[in-house]
Amino acid sequence: MTSTEGTRVSRRKLFGLAGAGVALAGAGAAAGIGIDKATGSAEAAVNTVGFDGEHQAGIVTPTQANLHFAALDVTTKDREKLRQLLKTWTDAARRMTAGQEVVAGGAVDGGQYAPPGDTGEALDLPASNLTLTIGFGPSLFDGRFGLAGKRPAQLIDLPLFPKDKLDPARSGGDLCIQACADDPQVAVHAVRNLVRLGFGVTEVRWSQLGFGRSSSTSRAQATPRNLFGFKDGTNNIKSEDTDFLRDQVWAAPGDGPAWMTGGSFLVARRIRMHIETWDRETLEGQQQIVGRTKGTGAPLGQTAEFDELDLDVGGAGGEKVIPDDAHVRLASHQALNGVRILRRGYNFVDGSDGVGHLEAGLFFLAFNRDTRKQYVPMQQALSSKDAMMEYVQHTGSAHFAVPPGVSGTGYWGEGLFS
Amino acid sequence: MTSTEGTRVSRRKLFGLAGAGVALAGAGAAAGIGIDKATGSAEAAVNTVGFDGEHQAGIVTPTQANLHFAALDVTTKDREKLRQLLKTWTDAARRMTAGQEVVAGGAVDGGQYAPPGDTGEALDLPASNLTLTIGFGPSLFDGRFGLAGKRPAQLIDLPLFPKDKLDPARSGGDLCIQACADDPQVAVHAVRNLVRLGFGVTEVRWSQLGFGRSSSTSRAQATPRNLFGFKDGTNNIKSEDTDFLRDQVWAAPGDGPAWMTGGSFLVARRIRMHIETWDRETLEGQQQIVGRTKGTGAPLGQTAEFDELDLDVGGAGGEKVIPDDAHVRLASHQALNGVRILRRGYNFVDGSDGVGHLEAGLFFLAFNRDTRKQYVPMQQALSSKDAMMEYVQHTGSAHFAVPPGVSGTGYWGEGLFS
Secondary structure (H helix, E strand, O other): OOOOOOOOOOOOOOHHHOOOOHHHHHHHHHHOOOOOOOOHHHHHOOOOOOOOOOOOOOOOOOOOOEEEEEEEEEOOOOHHHHHHHHHHHHHHHHHHHOOOOOOOOHHHOOOOOOOOOOOOOOOOOOOOOOEEEEEEOHHHHOOOOOOHHHOOOOOOOOOOOOOOOOOHHHOOOOEEEEEEEOOHHHHHHHHHHHHHHOOOOEEEEEEEEEEOOOOOOOOOOOOOEOOOOOEOOOOOOOOOOHHHHHHHOOOOOOOOOHHHOOOEEEEEEEEEEOHHHHOOOOHHHHHHHHOEOOOOOOEOOOOOOOOOOOOOOEOOOOOEOOOOOOHHHHOOOOOOOOOOOEEOOEEEEEEEOOOOOEEEEEEEEEEEOOOOOOHHHHHHHHHHHOHHHHHEEEEEEEEEEEOOOOOOOOOOOHHHHO | OOOOOOOOOOOOOOHHHOOOOHHHHHHHHHHOOOOOOOOHHHHHOOOOOOOOOOOOOOOOOOOOOEEEEEEEEEOOOOHHHHHHHHHHHHHHHHHHHOOOOOOOOHHHOOOOOOOOOOOOOOOOOOOOOOEEEEEEOHHHHOOOOOOHHHOOOOOOOOOOOOOOOOOHHHOOOOEEEEEEEOOHHHHHHHHHHHHHHOOOOEEEEEEEEEEOOOOOOOOOOOOOEOOOOOEOOOOOOOOOOHHHHHHHHOOOOOOOOHHHOOOEEEEEEEEEEOHHHHOOOOHHHHHHHHOEOOOOOOEOOOOOOOOOOOOOOEOOOOOEOOOOOOHHHHOOOOOOOOOOOEEOOEEEEEEEOOOOOEEEEEEEEEEEOOOOOOHHHHHHHHHHHOHHHHHEEEEEEEEEEEOOOOOOOOOOOHHHOO
């Protein structure tokens, strides 16, 4: 298992702790794990997430406060260059997630003869619970690299769902890098340096920043709110749900190609939320659409956030209190024959849309064991019946096979090349 | 003066502190002020910045970790509606910066008859040192609102500087709102709710998120790094520099219209940084361009970051160690007849540029007493001589008159209407 406790001391110089923050840093270390929205950064000052493990970090790791996600295309047809890059990336990721520069002494080496080995903007910053998670898109298996026979059956080209309005410039990709950290500069630094190492082999296809993690992945975390103002992800699979993780998240032996065992499948969807329209809906209307109470997050008909969702509870007149088209009903494991997914998306605001509104939404990220049987039926139900579809639009879409974790001298995706 | 210590308890429900973070929150309170990059958020859990004061908060306030900046256009020609909105905004800003909902009970009121008075996504979050700062663009004084005679002479239409490549969709605006906070969701919530209150009177013209504050505004803060990997803003005016603030930041009686006394002039410039090109420059080359050592931030020829910049120090061969076209030389008060500005910009990454690169840069924000005499000559020198211009491009530009602070029953810009 990936360590979520990790070590407490970053090897990067902690200039940032030299001032008034010292007492706090000590307190953060004492508090140990339990990343909270309100306190994440202080703990981040001393926290690192272990890189090696059966699974990649950044999936069940308690969701960090900030995201930088990049999809890349491979620009070479040279299989060996791709393989070498994956080795290089693995070494760099192991270093950066430990709070180190991408190469030893990197930011200030080179002198007059070479560019610095690290771009330097994270030089004074702690590891901030940085995780780096890599994935392989369907297009990587198109034959350019002799990998067609390695494509998992689960790694489908996602269907076009009703009301999808996908922008090709925000969709797809041969590879993805998910960087999560409690400091956005640390996440940005990590993606930038991996992209830089890929020069001549890969280039950025699209990239998305996010904040305000829209789901928790640990019971130690409070449930955050999305930009509709509702608690989101109450029923998410949590890192403590070992049975659900085994059954619904991790690829198992026999699922498909052996190189994916211990991996997972990642669906990324950029969901524009029409927040100005939503904000003109009544509270009652909003709650009917979501199926939860806005303040507490309790399912309609219940009293507390974590009360079991009861789809059949009746109101005074005998009608169901959770409408047939409520989001919580359609996305529930009760309505989906037990299907669950592990979500770890982020809110985003990408400036404005040019016609007077904020370009805001949810960058949805979900891990599942078989996208065909989990995400697809869930999204089919939502996109065709969810009352919330009036207020959202899917504008980007991508699907990636996330290989298992590495240890020792292994590297990301090694199994693809053996 | 605006209080930067503020009160310690948010009146918003601190659900977020219910878990493992409690010990830390206590530590944050004990540590008091001294917002550090590495520790900002934990202190934010309990910190608020006072709203009332001679000057608006968000100028000399120690720079928070995150920015949401919005420029708006006024869509009505009704002067009274504009005046009423400024009153409404002032009340809402006073509440939100205290960690309260935009109206009492706002997020969960309304029921079946009205939309909630607050959009709710910050309901469980502390004030996070939120500051809200408003400004008025040159176009507000064009005659629509009978304000032409109130326009300060300092509020010029900025000239086009050499190499500017300005996007009209990222430039200008009748009004601006600068929201800074140690939690991006809190900053986004604040802008969104002010925009919402402006429905029918204003609409968003452009909007920019930022992170990794690119300058310090207090000696208690470590100097952060920009996306070129260098410490940035070492010689910035700090909140402790009361003489510089008086002489170079705050509008004084006699400067112009009385309504601006205690205010300042804000220049906003979106500066795209070609980080991929920069990353191929040698360390020595980067340092010659900046004029500082990358690791320590010391001026070339000196040994420590805060050593006095000496533009004449000679090297072994007698030549100047700080080149004639070094950024630090051209931007220095020594080279600009004593001119200084107060910077509080932020780094940004706005996805990718469609041709394989990250759309990254610096969202430059600077406050000065007279833009004609401070920012303009500084930028003229930089845009025509700075070696760094090879690696940057100004893609957005705006200028705002930032009125003084308010107290009691006053409201933002009240002096415009009296």
